[in-house]
Each structure stands twice: as structure tokens, then as C-alpha cells.
Amino acid sequence: MSPPLLEDTYQGDRPLRTLVALFAGQRGRLAIGALAFVIKHSPVWVMPVLTADVIDIVVQHRPLSELWLAAGFMGVLVAVNLPLSQVFIRALSKSVRTVETDLRMALARRLQELSIGYHRRISPGVLQAKIVRDVENVVEGTRQSIDTGLAAITTLIGAIVITAIRVPEFLIVFALAVPASAALIVAMRTRMTARNRAFRTQVEQMSARVSEMTHLVPITRAHALEADELARVDQSLLGVREAGIRLDVVNGRFGALSWVVFQLLSVLCLVGAAWVAWTGTFDVSAGDVVMLSSYFMSLTGSVTALLSLAPIIAKGLESVRSMGEVLTEPDIERNAGKADAGAVRGSFSFEDVTFAYSDAPDEHAISGLNLEVRPGETIAFVGPSGSGKSTVLNMVIGFLTPVRGRILLDGRDMGELDLRTYRRHLAVVPQESFLFEGSVRANVTYGNDDLSDDTVREALRDANALDFVEQMGGLEAVIGERGARLSGGQRQRLAIARALIRDPRVLVLDEATSALDTASERLVQEALARLMEGRTTFVVAHRLTTIQGADRIVVMQDGRLVEQGTHEDLLAGRGAYSQLQGLST
Structure with a gap:
């Protein structure tokens, strides 16, 4: 034991x-x-x-x-x-x-x-x-x-x-x-500069790695890559340990x-x-x-x-x-002992789902949500700020759990599943892509390091990213800390390539094109269309160009579902969606 x-x-x-x-x-x-x-x-x-x-x-x-x-x-x-x-x-x-x-x-x-x-x-x-x-x-x-x-x-x-x-x-x-010994010690310690510099460098690298890890927690959790991230941090920590021992011994x-x-x-x-x-x-x-x-x-x-x-x-x-x-913080996600999600088809059923954040327990972010989602269907959520759209996406990912009601994944209560096994079949493309300092290949294959270069290039091609990657120097080109060398559109296309590599059954797009210019949006939209094909997709976006092709659009207000249907049906109904259209063009 x-x-x-x-x-x-x-x-x-x-x-x-x-x-x-x-x-x-x-x-x-x-x-x-x-x-x-x-x-x-x-x-x-x-x-x-x-x-x-x-x-x-x-x-x-x-x-x-x-x-x-x-x-x-x-x-x-x-x-x-x-x-x-x-x-x-x-x-x-x-x-x-x-x-x-x-x-x-x-x-x-x-x-x-x-x-x-x-x-x-x-x-x-x-x-x-x-x-x-x-x-x-x-x-x-x-x-x-x-x-x-x-x-x-x-x-x-x-x-x-x-x-x-x-x-x-x-x-x-x-x-x-x-006094003689003090002078001798001062003289000898000047020779320790190199060891101290090596130790300081290791500590700085470790600090940067930890900072990356804290920023990457949402994407790591969403893709069930906790073990991979811990392995990356472990290497840095062991480097600090060995450099520290060498410094201590010489001192x-x-x-x-x-x-x-x-x-x-x-x-x-x-x-x-x-x-x-x-x-x-x-x-x-x-x-x-x-x-x-x-x-x-x-x-x-x-x-x-x-x-x-x-x-x-x-x-x-x-x-x-x-x-x-x-x-000793008790607010942890508990997966131990729960059932394996197994193969995921991608059907979801929201049954009278209600959710409230802990800092405002009397204010329901989601109230009485009932929604059926078929495998391979694209569902877009629209509504004013604070209507509950992002909360729904976070419940799909498993970051949040209902305070009342339940969410079924392929007929099984998500609250009874090991969410790490479910997230292996999930990919998330957020508004701001999470990239770390390293090569294009390392970022795209995050959690799938054994993939061939041809597979990576195919994903980059489908994400409309291969051209700019080759101009940067290929798969081993370094993108800088948090993708500093890339534009917003390029970062999003790398995020899409990362999602394609995972071949997910469930896809979550959270304002994936909201911060892009027209030219970048077109390239990202084309890449998203390839990514969404045949996958259950949940979309939150303000731009109608992103959502009007969805199989179904769900309109949210004050945490409630007020209407749903196709773009054309909702426009013809002249309801809440029709009013939003005038604000979103």
C-alpha cells in the first residue's frame, strides 16, 4: 500500500x-x-x-x-x-x-x-x-x-x-x-559565483514553468493533461534540486x-x-x-x-x-473512484439544471435549463452578458456542477463519471489561446508527443496554419512565451490545430473569433468549419457569422432558455433572437 x-x-x-x-x-x-x-x-x-x-x-x-x-x-x-x-x-x-x-x-x-x-x-x-x-x-x-x-x-x-x-x-x-578566518571566507566565497548563477538560473526557469502551469490550468484540466503538466514541472523542480545540492556541497x-x-x-x-x-x-x-x-x-x-x-x-x-x-483547501475536483467515461458519442441532456456561484448563492446563473443535444450537433448559445452562456460551457467541460438537476453524457450522469476520462474526448478553443514557450510542434502536440511530423502538418494545414508556420521556420520554430511572436489569428489557428490533433468527440468554442480582424476571422472560420465537422459542438459567440450556421441556436436571458431554433426560424419568429441580431451585426 x-x-x-x-x-x-x-x-x-x-x-x-x-x-x-x-x-x-x-x-x-x-x-x-x-x-x-x-x-x-x-x-x-x-x-x-x-x-x-x-x-x-x-x-x-x-x-x-x-x-x-x-x-x-x-x-x-x-x-x-x-x-x-x-x-x-x-x-x-x-x-x-x-x-x-x-x-x-x-x-x-x-x-x-x-x-x-x-x-x-x-x-x-x-x-x-x-x-x-x-x-x-x-x-x-x-x-x-x-x-x-x-x-x-x-x-x-x-x-x-x-x-x-x-x-x-x-x-x-x-x-x-x-578576523583572519572572516577575511578568508570572504575571499573564498567569491569563487562561488558560477554555482550561485547556475542555481539562480534554475530557480528562474522553475518560476517561469510554475507561472505557465497556473495559466494553463483551464486548458490542462479541460483536456485531462494533468499528468503531462506535472511531468513538465517535475523536470524543472528536479533541476532546481540538483543545482541546489551542488551549490550546498561546494559552499x-x-x-x-x-x-x-x-x-x-x-x-x-x-x-x-x-x-x-x-x-x-x-x-x-x-x-x-x-x-x-x-x-x-x-x-x-x-x-x-x-x-x-x-x-x-x-x-x-x-x-x-x-x-x-x-x-488543505477543500474546494477540489474529486474524480477518484468514479466510473470511466469510456467511448464518448457526444449526446447531452440537461435536466432541470440550476447553478449558482458560491459567492452569490441566492443568484442563479442558470435556472431550470432543459436541453437535449444529439451527437454531432452544433449548438450555439447567444444572449446578453451575464445570461449564463459561459456558465453552460463550463458545465459541459465539467468545471462547474449543477446545484440542482443533472447533466447526462450519453445517458450517464456526469456527476458520477471520472471527468478526466471524459475530457480525453474533449477539445476547447477559448477566446485567448493558451500557448507556452517552446516550438510549434510542442504546442500543437501538447499531450500527444509521439505523433509524427506528417500528422502535425496535416493538422496545421486543416487549421490554415501551415503557411505561416513554414515561414517561421517549420515545426521546431519557437513561438515565444504565451505565443508572443504570433498574431491573435495565428494563435487561434494553432489552438485549432491542437484541437484537431486530439480528434475530439466534443468541442467547445468560447468566443473563438471575437478578437480577430476580418481577414483573420475568415481563415479561422474556415479552420473551425473543418474542426466542427461530425463533432458535438457548443459555441458561444457574439458575431452572427460564427453562429448562424449552427444546427440550433439557444437564446439565453437571465440564466434561462427563452427560445431555440435555426437562424432562419428564430429570425422569422421576431423574438429575443431577432432583437439580438440588431445589436450584433
Whole structure:
């Protein structure tokens, strides 16, 4: 049995408990990292004891062999910091980067599951910030808390325990070494520019991919391509993860080298000072004073470090809550366990369908709609703004479900079907086509990557798009972000080619020609005519040229169906449609 998804167990209202649960699967790595850290960090609190021994050797004029033995032990103790630092950095980095990836994938999955109504309520920028900024806050807050916290706590415990036994000294050497180490670290970090640039590039690409995903949610959902979109995002997220691990490891290596260098310099300074004191060159004070001063600095520094973590932890916990707003949002489209739609013929039956939006439950956008649609029939919806046309289309797609009544697809209640399996037989051409940065081929074959070039060219030809595509450079020509290199008519024709590739049984056209000039409209209308042939088609348009050839025209007013018939019949009836004709020419 597979483990539950992160988004199904997330508790945004209990951020600390949730944060602990997020890292539950990384306990083994974190334990190894913590052990390596305690050992590698031990010189901070062990070195004063060895210092006291060296001082005693000097004061008591014991044999120099004891001094060289102590010096060798110090060198070994410091030198092991380098490999152990690598163990710690890798364990910590893999842990936090894995949690980072899991969080972002969980957010991406939830965004694909949340209803279209939710996506219309929440700004894409807000959602992108949760995936990028809030996850980063949690990861960096955790990293700093573990790193700084472990250093402070181990130093604090070691200093207190050993101070209770002995009173050592070592302050002077550390006071001289700290400025030197700071300068060394600054110099070494200038070499990290390339790694930082690579990581920043990956983050920017990931941010762009996430932004595309949020804009593509309607078209992705309409065509049941959630898995394909998640695969695209997954590649980008894994790229960020690997670039981040490489950056962390290199940063850790340089940090460890700088620490080793200045600690060895401190040891040499101490041994040299002890040697000259033993030989009587200089007068050196007792080791107990130096050890006491060193531990006093360690104690105060550890307490200060722990206090400095408070705002970092608070920021991370707030981000945990922020992500919980998405991961615990109940407004999702539930398809699990429902029946497969199977083969779709394209007949629809609206039975006393009523719908109201959640922000205005007392105002019916659709009221008592009864409508029968035969397979292969073209139904055009017309009416003034707010009459319910787009709401009907969204119910056909499955974005909205009736609050009363039902919609039957081939005699089966759509509320009982897995809408993802139905949408594989559906294509949508909206007013503004959704295109992503990439090649013409990638955009046209979205979700059908294994199609041959000849099939793609045939679809482009039927969509009146092949000529301008070849002028751009062919199927691999890049169209720019959201089709920036294309005109409105060209974008629409690529959208039609994409729909043709899918060979849908049900087609939804939502103001597909409203923003086009006359020349572009003619080319798009010709392409739409080929696309609509033999398919159940639902059309919303204001231009009569788009709808007058429909098998049936449905006139809507205030959410109600007021009349229906062919263009000629409705004109002859001199009713609501006849009045609209005067406003739409």
C-alpha cells in the first residue's frame, strides 16, 4: 500500500507539528548528519581542555614529547572536520532539498486538483509565491536552525560540563584567528559565483514553468493533461534540486576548508606560544585563565545564536501556515473512484439544471435549463452578458456542477463519471489561446508527443496554419512565451490545430473569433468549419457569422432558455433572437 500523499496529511493550523512531520522521512539522514556535526564541531569545546594541558606542560616544564603528542592530537581532531563536514552537508542538503521538492510537488498536485472556481478567486501570483517563496522560507529556516542550533547547543553543553570539571584558557588565540578566518571566507566565497548563477538560473526557469502551469490550468484540466503538466514541472523542480545540492556541497567544502585553515593556524600559534614559554622566552599566564575566558565567550555566543534563530523560525512556521491554505483547501475536483467515461458519442441532456456561484448563492446563473443535444450537433448559445452562456460551457467541460438537476453524457450522469476520462474526448478553443514557450510542434502536440511530423502538418494545414508556420521556420520554430511572436489569428489557428490533433468527440468554442480582424476571422472560420465537422459542438459567440450556421441556436436571458431554433426560424419568429441580431451585426 502506497503512503498517503503529503497534501492529504498536511496540518497548516499546527505548523510546528507539521514541520516535524515533513522531516519524518529524513530522520535517518538527519541523525547521521547530527552525529557528524557533533564530532566535527567538538574542537570548539574540546580544544580548551587540550590547551590547558599544553599550558600545564609549559608551566611544569614537562618533556617536549608530551607537547608534540598534544599538538598531533589537536591536528587530527581539527583535520577530521573536513570529511565530517562533507557528511553533514550532504545529509542536511539531501534532507532539506528532498522536503523542498516534496512540498513543491504537493502544491503542484493540489493546484491541478483545485476547482476552476478556486483558481479564478486566487491570483496566480499568490500561488506562485507559495510554491517559490514559502517553500524556500521553510527550507532555509530549517537549514539555519539545524546548523546554528546544533553549533550553539553542543558548544553550550560541552562548555558547561567541562567548566564544571576544570577552568581552562584559550581566548587570545581565538580572538586573533576570528578576523583572519572572516577575511578568508570572504575571499573564498567569491569563487562561488558560477554555482550561485547556475542555481539562480534554475530557480528562474522553475518560476517561469510554475507561472505557465497556473495559466494553463483551464486548458490542462479541460483536456485531462494533468499528468503531462506535472511531468513538465517535475523536470524543472528536479533541476532546481540538483543545482541546489551542488551549490550546498561546494559552499560546505569552502566553509570547512576555511574553518580547518584558521583552526590549524590557531593550533600553531598556541603550540608556538607554549614552546617559547617553556623555553622561557616569554612569560605566559596560567592556562586556567585562558580556558575560563574561552568558555565564557562560547557560552555567551551560543546563547546569542539561539536567540537569533527566533525570527527565522517564526518566518518558517508562517510559511508552513501559508502553504496550508492551498494544501488543505477543500474546494477540489474529486474524480477518484468514479466510473470511466469510456467511448464518448457526444449526446447531452440537461435536466432541470440550476447553478449558482458560491459567492452569490441566492443568484442563479442558470435556472431550470432543459436541453437535449444529439451527437454531432452544433449548438450555439447567444444572449446578453451575464445570461449564463459561459456558465453552460463550463458545465459541459465539467468545471462547474449543477446545484440542482443533472447533466447526462450519453445517458450517464456526469456527476458520477471520472471527468478526466471524459475530457480525453474533449477539445476547447477559448477566446485567448493558451500557448507556452517552446516550438510549434510542442504546442500543437501538447499531450500527444509521439505523433509524427506528417500528422502535425496535416493538422496545421486543416487549421490554415501551415503557411505561416513554414515561414517561421517549420515545426521546431519557437513561438515565444504565451505565443508572443504570433498574431491573435495565428494563435487561434494553432489552438485549432491542437484541437484537431486530439480528434475530439466534443468541442467547445468560447468566443473563438471575437478578437480577430476580418481577414483573420475568415481563415479561422474556415479552420473551425473543418474542426466542427461530425463533432458535438457548443459555441458561444457574439458575431452572427460564427453562429448562424449552427444546427440550433439557444437564446439565453437571465440564466434561462427563452427560445431555440435555426437562424432562419428564430429570425422569422421576431423574438429575443431577432432583437439580438440588431445589436450584433
